[in-house]
Amino acid sequence: MKDNTIFFNKKIYIEETASTVAKKEGEGPLRDYFDNVIEDDRLGQKSYELAEIKMHTATLQLLMNKAKIKQNQVDCVFCGDLMDEIVGCNFTMKNYEIPFMGIYNACATYGEGLILGGISIESGLMNRVICSTSSHFSTAERQYRFPLELGNQRTPLSQWTVTGVGATLLSTNKNRVRMDCATVGRVVDYGVKDANDMGGAMAPAVRETLLSHFKGTGRTPEYYDLILTGDLGNAGSKILKILMREDNYELEGIHNDCGSLIFNAKAQKMEQGGSGAGCSSSVFNGYIYKKMLGERYKKVLLIPTGALLSKTSALQSQSIPAIAHAVSFILEEND
Amino acid sequence: MNQETDKKNKERNDEYLQLLKKEMPKSKHLSTMIRAFIVGGIICCFGQLLTDLYKYWFNKIDIEDIKAFVTLTIIAITAILTGLGVYDKIGAFGGAGSIVPITGFANSVVSASIEHNREGVVLGLCSNMFTVAGPVIVFGISASILVGVVTLIFPGFFM
Numbered sequence: 001m002k003d004n005t006i007f008f009n010k011k012i013y014i015e016e017t018a019s020t021v022a023k024k025e026g027e028g029p030l031r032d033y034f035d036n037v038i039e040d041d042r043l044g045q046k047s048y049e050l051a052e053i054k055m056h057t058a059t060l061q062l063l064m065n066k067a068k069i070k071q072n073q074v075d076c077v078f079c080g081d082l083m084d085e086i087v088g089c090n091f092t093m094k095n096y097e098i099p100f101m102g103i104y105n106a107c108a109t110y111g112e113g114l115i116l117g118g119i120s121i122e123s124g125l126m127n128r129v130i131c132s133t134s135s136h137f138s139t140a141e142r143q144y145r146f147p148l149e150l151g152n153q154r155t156p157l158s159q160w161t162v163t164g165v166g167a168t169l170l171s172t173n174k175n176r177v178r179m180d181c182a183t184v185g186r187v188v189d190y191g192v193k194d195a196n197d198m199g200g201a202m203a204p205a206v207r208e209t210l211l212s213h214f215k216g217t218g219r220t221p222e223y224y225d226l227i228l229t230g231d232l233g234n235a236g237s238k239i240l241k242i243l244m245r246e247d248n249y250e251l252e253g254i255h256n257d258c259g260s261l262i263f264n265a266k267a268q269k270m271e272q273g274g275s276g277a278g279c280s281s282s283v284f285n286g287y288i289y290k291k292m293l294g295e296r297y298k299k300v301l302l303i304p305t306g307a308l309l310s311k312t313s314a315l316q317s318q319s320i321p322a323i324a325h326a327v328s329f330i331l332e333e334n335d
Numbered sequence: 336m337n338q339e340t341d342k343k344n345k346e347r348n349d350e351y352l353q354l355l356k357k358e359m360p361k362s363k364h365l366s367t368m369i370r371a372f373i374v375g376g377i378i379c380c381f382g383q384l385l386t387d388l389y390k391y392w393f394n395k396i397d398i399e400d401i402k403a404f405v406t407l408t409i410i411a412i413t414a415i416l417t418g419l420g421v422y423d424k425i426g427a428f429g430g431a432g433s434i435v436p437i438t439g440f441a442n443s444v445v446s447a448s449i450e451h452n453r454e455g456v457v458l459g460l461c462s463n464m465f466t467v468a469g470p471v472i473v474f475g476i477s478a479s480i481l482v483g484v485v486t487l488i489f490p491g492f493f494m
Contacts, residue, residue, distance in 0.1 A: 155362060
């Protein structure tokens with residue numbers, strides 16, 4: 001491992017993907033790319049927590065159905081969510097007999113899952129793994145912020161937690177999109193204390209990961225067709241570009257953000273876009289993967305970003321540490 | 336982490352926070368203040384309307400009781416609007432204008448109760464009812480005690 005970057009010498013492919021989102025996301029610009037759009041984000045359950053569990057369970061089943069495999073053909077599931085004790089994933093995996101490794105890196109969890117899944121396959125100890133994450137606006141809002149019916153105002157930097165699940169099936173079976181390398185993020189803290197400014201808190205983490213990635217791979221931004229961060233939001237993306245310019249890297253025209261893509265900022269009144277563990281995974285598995293298969297993007301660097309604070313740390317006036325994992329995907333030619 | 340790195344990091348952090356201050360979108364104070372003024376004003380005018388109406392309808396009742404009835408009516412309306420899922424939209428528009436009057440207190444109690452209903456009556460609903468409104472009660476009672484003590488020592492101080 002050099003400069004925190006690992007190359008997968010084994011050929012690890014995306015065998016299949018699945019994505020589910022709720023009504024608001026389904027009204028956004030990416031609506032036609034998600035496998036499933038749910039009308040009622042309560043899914044007829046007694047609580048939103050149970051709804052998120054049902055959504056995650058259904059998406060994993062959909063993934064296996066699409067790949068035409070049974071659950072005993074999956075070696076392990078690496079998944080996480082935003083609920084305390086990642087209880088969403090715990091209860092989701094109760095419905096399956098697949099070995100389970102719960103993980104947590106806030107909204108960067110999907111990146112963590114892909115890297116761990118890749119390392120497991122690279123080691124030869126596992127053949128086929130699932131990496132997924134989920135998030136739900138209502139479960140996140142009640143846990144991190146305020147009761148849903150409270151009449152408070154959102155700040156201009158607020159992001160909307162995406163209600164969605166994204167799941168990826170990784171294996172050595174030959175396919176079109178290959179995971180070729182990844183840069184493991186480290187915790188970065190530039191002293192941002194405003195718990196409403198997630199974009200500002202996470203941009204430095206992306207910067208540090210990108211610097212390590214470019215050094216470790218010898219690549220420049222131009223190598224990629226798309227450098228896609230998780231949920232920096234519109235303002236956070238602007239800050240990232242400024243930071244990278246200071247390091248002589250120009251991201252304009254190459255960078256985009258899952259949070260910015262999933263909602264129409266003006267029409268849906270989402271100034272800073274979406275966020276959440278399910279944001280990067282649903283956008284990547286729904287929209288980006290299909291675009292790669294359609295050859296719109298041939299080389300994508302996906303960088304899910306996470307703000308590693310807790311309610312307690314914010315109340316204790318601690319600054320917000322962040323992390324960003326970079327995973328590189330290459331489209332292989334059809335032979 | 337030695338002192339040198341700490342100092343460099345602090346400089347870098349300060350520079351970064353300056354950058355954020357310069358580049359990040361700021362709250363539109365003028366428009367939010369105007370909206371707060373309008374919504375707060377409407378609520379207070381409505382309260383006055385109720386007071387005059389009750390004085391006219393129940394002219395034999397003491398004015399202090401009338402004021403209490405007005406407060407109760409507004410709390411009831413807020414509770415119903417919160418339960419119907421309408422009040423959060425009023426709050427999102429009005430901001431402080433809807434939070435500062437008694438409506439804010441009522442909304443915070445009802446919204447917290449609805450939220451935690453699923454965790455049972457005692458440990459869910461009742462335990463969490465005042466999570467948002469708690470400080471209002473603490474400061475309200477503390478202020479009253481302070482006023483009472485001062486009035487005890489200096490009678491007529493607050494008249």
